[in-house]
Amino acid sequence: MNSLKHTFLLLFVLSIAFTACNHTGTETQKSKTRIIKGLYSYGPEIKSFTDCEEGREYWVADSSKTLELGYSKFNFEKPYEPVYIEAECHAIKSDSLVVSADFDSTLVVTKLIKITREIPDGPCNQ
Incomplete structure (x- = not known):
């Protein structure tokens, strides 16, 4: 009976830890979202971009399907x-197997x- 209580307690603690880790990952993704301004080709x-x-130059993936x-x-x-864009985005590591x-x-x-x-005056127009 005592081991059954320990098993339930362990499962409860693990489920809380798992939920906390997933919640933190979502907030980290949101905090990495930024507004970019520059030239898109x-x-x-x-x-x-x-x-x-x-x-710096970046590869662009258009998950919004509007760019x-x-x-x-x-x-x-x-x-x-080139066109001037302002967009909300997040950066990921580029895939080493494609362009x-x-x-x-x-x-x-x-x-x-x-x-x-x-293209507005400033560093983009030089």
């Missing part, structure tokens, strides 16, 4: 024409805030 082989402040759609509405004659391996990180866009052909 899209074409058949490359989807890249250049952070104008840092000068590529917004880009295509400009009807560029040639691919890879994105040439980039240190991949930005996963979760919400497109702004997309425009007009």
